[in-house]
Amino acid sequence: MVKKYEKQILEAYLNLPSRKLLKHMFEMEEDYLAGHVSRFLHGERFEEEFTPFSDCELEVINPLIESNKDNDDGKELITAVLLTKAVCNIMNKYKK
Structure with missing residues (x-):
């Protein structure tokens, strides 16, 4: 079961502002991960x-x-x- 602090980290990731210094580079990658984070928060797990x-x-x-x-x-x-690294770690921890 996902711990409360892990859920808060995942939710914080979804609320990050756009990365100004990246000037919209890697937006597709960010959107891809954000989609998985959202689905993870709704109970889906990934292989x-x-x-x-x-x-x-x-x-x-x-x-x-x-x-x-x-x-x-x-x-x-x-x-x-740092949040991106934490999010990946959390989702990998609960991998199918």
């Missing part, structure tokens, strides 16, 4: 393993974080990255 980010995504995200870690947009991106 697939969720990976937070591809190598290609990390090649873009990591330098953006490094060069913006002292401003609000950079901190928002860090929060989004």
Whole structure:
């Protein structure tokens, strides 16, 4: 059974604002994961393993974080990255 704090993390992911620094890059990937998170919250479980980010995504995200870690947009991106990792971990934990 999904724990209360895990459910709150999943819900928080669905409420993340758009990642300004990414300028709409990786929106399809974000939408794909958000769809699975929504279905997970409604009780569906999946056989697939969720990976937070591809190598290609990390090649873009990591330098953006490094060069913006002292401003609000950079901190928002860090929060989004950490939540994405947590969400994937939670859904993988309850894999079919």
